[in-house]
Amino acid sequence: MNYIWLFAVAGGAALLGFALAFGMIKQDGRRSIVAIAGAFIVAIGALGLGVYVSSEPTAPLRASDREGSQNRLPGAATTEKDLPGR
Numbered sequence: 001m002n003y004i005w006l007f008a009v010a011g012g013a014a015l016l017g018f019a020l021a022f023g024m025i026k027q028d029g030r031r032s033i034v035a036i037a038g039a040f041i042v043a044i045g046a047l048g049l050g051v052y053v054s055s056e057p058t059a060p061l062r063a064s065d066r067e068g069s070q071n072r073l074p075g076a077a078t079t080e081k082d083l084p085g086r
Helices: 002-027 029-055
Strands: none
Touching (some): 002 029
């Protein structure tokens, strides 16, 4: 199901991009080719950065247990004693 939504969102964005590129080329061909090439370069760079970020490891996830040890960690949830004015 996630791939269907990815295809719908990415496909819609691609169709919009192609429609805009077609309109730009029809209006002013030579100038728009440079702008479209720049947009493709930025898109390829963003794709590369996204692949790099997604391949890096994330912070370890520690599940909650019966003793509530996750609340003694440095990044624990806020308690009432942590609120200002208490």
